[in-house]
Amino acid sequence: MSLTVLRLNTPDTDRVIAGIEAEVARAPKLFSGLPVLIDLNRHRVDIAQVADIARNQGLVPVAVVDADDDSAASARACGLGVLQQAALDSQASRPRSDERPAARIVDQPVRSGQQLYARGTDLIIRAPVSAGAEVLADGSIHIYGPLRGRALAGCRGDETARIFCQSLEAELVAVAGNYLVADDIASEHRSQPSMVRLVDETLTIENL
Amino acid sequence: MAKIIVVTSGKGGVGKTTTSASFATGLAQAGHKTVVIDFDVGLRNLDLIMGVERRVVFDFINVIAQEATLKQALIRDKRVENLYILAASQTRDKDALTEAGVARVIDELSKDFDYIVCDSPAGIEKGALLAMHFADEALVVTNPEVSSVRDSDRVLGILSSKTQRAKTGESVKEHLVITRYDANRVARGEMLSVEDVKDILAIPLLGVIPESRDVLNASNQGAPVISMPEVQAAEAYKDLVARFLGEERTHRFLDPSSKGFLNRLFGG
Ligand SMILES: Nc1ncnc2c1ncn2[C@@H]1O[C@H](COP(=O)(O)OP(=O)(O)OP(=O)(O)O)[C@@H](O)[C@H]1O
Ligand SMILES: [Mg+2]
Numbered sequence: 390m391s392l393t394v395l396r397l398n399t400p401d402t403d404r405v406i407a408g409i410e411a412e413v414a415r416a417p418k419l420f421s422g423l424p425v426l427i428d429l430n431r432h433r434v435d436i437a438q439v440a441d442i443a444r445n446q447g448l449v450p451v452a453v454v455d456a457d458d459d460s461a462a463s464a465r466a467c468g469l470g471v472l473q474q475a476a477l478d479s480q481a482s483r484p485r486s487d488e489r490p491a492a493r494i495v496d497q498p499v500r501s502g503q504q505l506y507a508r509g510t511d512l513i514i515r516a517p518v519s520a521g522a523e524v525l526a527d528g529s530i531h532i533y534g535p536l537r538g539r540a541l542a543g544c545r546g547d548e549t550a551r552i553f554c555q556s557l558e559a560e561l562v563a564v565a566g567n568y569l570v571a572d573d574i575a576s577e578h579r580s581q582p583s584m585v586r587l588v589d590e591t592l593t594i595e596n597l
Numbered sequence: 598m599a600k601i602i603v604v605t606s607g608k609g610g611v612g613k614t615t616t617s618a619s620f621a622t623g624l625a626q627a628g629h630k631t632v633v634i635d636f637d638v639g640l641r642n643l644d645l646i647m648g649v650e651r652r653v654v655f656d657f658i659n660v661i662a663q664e665a666t667l668k669q670a671l672i673r674d675k676r677v678e679n680l681y682i683l684a685a686s687q688t689r690d691k692d693a694l695t696e697a698g699v700a701r702v703i704d705e706l707s708k709d710f711d712y713i714v715c716d717s718p719a720g721i722e723k724g725a726l727l728a729m730h731f732a733d734e735a736l737v738v739t740n741p742e743v744s745s746v747r748d749s750d751r752v753l754g755i756l757s758s759k760t761q762r763a764k765t766g767e768s769v770k771e772h773l774v775i776t777r778y779d780a781n782r783v784a785r786g787e788m789l790s791v792e793d794v795k796d797i798l799a800i801p802l803l804g805v806i807p808e809s810r811d812v813l814n815a816s817n818q819g820a821p822v823i824s825m826p827e828v829q830a831a832e833a834y835k836d837l838v839a840r841f842l843g844e845e846r847t848h849r850f851l852d853p854s855s856k857g858f859l860n861r862l863f864g865g
Contacts, residue, residue: 498799500754501747517799519750537797 394454395443396428402435406442413446421447426472428454436460437467489528499524499538506544520560526550540585541568548587557583557594567592599707602714603732605756607748609719611740612776615812617716618646619823619831620736623838625680626823629711632671634702635685636728637718638694644684647674648819658686661698667705676824681710691724699727721755730760734770736803740777741789746797753798772803774837779808784853791851804837806830807850 397405413420425448427439440450452470453460461471493507495514501521505512512526515533522538524530529551530542536554543550543565550564557578561570562585569585569592582597604617614637621633634657635643644650649672655665660683667683674680683702686693706713717728729735735756739749756769763769775794782788795802809830815822823834829850836846 497757498753500757501751503754503758517797519747519754519797521747521751522754 393423394426394428395448395450397430397432397434400432400434402438405434405439409439409442409446409448413448422449423447424449424451426450426452426454427469429456429460431455431457433457433460436463436469440467440469492528493526498534501538509545518554520558529553535580536562539563542585548590550586552585553583553597555582556580557585562592562594564592569594599710599713600734601703601707601732602712602734602736603717603729604714604736604738605717605725605729605752606719606738606745607721607725607752608740608745611738611745612774612806612812613719613738614642614646614716615816615822616736616738616774616776616806616834617714618643618821619834620838620841621712621714622674622677622680622821622823623834624712624714624842625674625677627838627842628679630679630681630709631712631714632681632683632706632710633714633716634683635716636694636724637716638685638689638691638724639687640685640718642685643716644672644682645819646816646821647682649674649682649684650819653684656684656686657702658689658693660702661695662693667702676820691722694724694727696727696730700731703731721751725752726755726759729756729769732756732760732769733762734772736772736774737798737800738774738776739794739798741775741779741783741791741794743789746789746794750798753800771800772841773798773800774804774806775802776806777808778805778850780851780853791848802848803840804833805848805851806833806837 399405427450443450450469452472453464454472456464456471464471490510492511492513495505496516498516499505499514499518499522501519504523507526509527511528512524513531514524517534518524518532518536518538520537525541525544527545527547530540532554535556535558537558539561540552540559541563542552546565548565552562558580561568564585564587567587578594578596584595584597586593604613606613617633621631625631633643638658644653652672655670659665660667660670670683672682703713715728718724737749737752739745753771757763760769775791779788783790791805807829811825811828811830812822815825822830825831833850839846
């Protein structure tokens with residue numbers, strides 16, 4: 390089992406909580422029941438509160454990593470394990486490219502209200518993605534059909550991820566957190582075979 | 598073993614009950630022993646359209662609650678041989694509908710009938726989910742407008758993920774039925790065309806039923822529209838049933854009317 394690492398980049402408990410809530414809100418089904426390690430990154434936050442919020446959001450906090458002695462004590466007090474940084478390194482939190490799982494291939498249409506996620510890999514869909522549907526991948530997304538819903542590639546920050554589709558009619562496209570909504574998509578790309586990628590940190594659409 | 602067909606849509610008021618009544622009648626007229634079940638608990642409708650509302654003693658919920666036998670609750674159609682109706686309860690609340698109860702009733706009906714047609718309520722709540730749960734095939738009823746098509750798309754997603762067939766790795770056979778099609782309004786760009794709807798939903802088209810006042814007239818008379826003579830909507834439903842039974846028929850009534858002689862004759 391691979392564990393997802395929640396790495397804190399601020400000592401501000403409120404901002405950490407807001408960050409967790411925002412992340413989960415983007416794709417609630419992905420996170421539901423997901424075991425997580427909280428990488429404290431040497432920050433001191435209110436661990437009990439952060440763990441509570443994470444649980445309320447459907448995550449399953451398992452342990453903290455990189456905690457100083459005080460934080461380690463409070464983590465244990467609220468039932469979390471305490472791991473050393475070394476454990477995290479050997480745990481291989483992010484799949485390295487040579488061990489990326491095979492792409493997820495889907496032959497059925499992705500319908501309104503459905504959400505599909507290719508964890509740690511590419512997503513290949515051989516059918517339409519309907520308006521109101523959402524497809525996500527940690528890698529790239531290839532759609533052999535029209536994209537009418539939302540597509541988010543590089544969900545865990547891979548800026549080289551791309552989106553390909555036979556007809557771009559999307560409600561939203563995103564790569565590594567950079568997104569464009571339907572209104573931002575120029576008419577010359579509408580309903581065209583397209584590729585979406587990051588070029589110099591700007592999300593760019595090219596007709597294929 | 599009966600074939601179980603759900604008539605479903607997502608959006609309300611698009612013509613599910615109208616379609617269920619005519620479809621079941623058409624199957625029975627073709628010689629297949631058919632029962633049509635009203636899953637819309639609390640809102641009886643099917644029995645009115647079938648003209649049997651004054652003969653309902655026991656209903657679907659009574660059978661599920663084992664307060665009546667199927668034999669007592671099945672209403673035999675007086676005009677069409679081989680056709681039976683299982684009415685919904687007007688008084689009971691939706692909690693009375695249970696998966697185990699529905700499974701038992703459908704199982705028992707399966708031994709005796711060729712086709713079981715399940716008229717689904719609108720929405721994607723319990724009643725709608727149970728109506729589709731045991732389906733082998735689905736008629737997805739859509740009006741040619743964006744919100745109706747969107748809801749049907751959602752229902753197609755549920756059919757392929759939440760039904761019994763989906764859970765055993767099989768698929769529910771999907772058929773598209775476009776109702777209330779007004780070719781004149783399509784030509785003016787006020788409604789989606791058949792091609793637009795087919796393109797979005799990407800499932801095979803079984804039939805297109807034109808918008809027609811005859812549908813309301815028929816239901817006021819307590820007869821499914823398919824049994825009305827010289828009526829376009831009836832002809833379209835007959836074509837639909839024939840196609841379902843494997844015949845090839847071209848789709849009719851797709852072009853704007855020129856208000857010619859035939860149209861007046863058919864009251865288009
Ligand atoms: N082809 C048609 N032309 C004109 N009117 C129609 C047509 N089909 C259905 N209607 C009308 O639309 C209304 C709704 O039809 P119906 O009750 O069959 O829909 P439904 O999908 O079963 O509704 P609900 O979701 O409430 O169960 C009725 O008044 C009916 O007469
Ligand atoms: Mg109805």
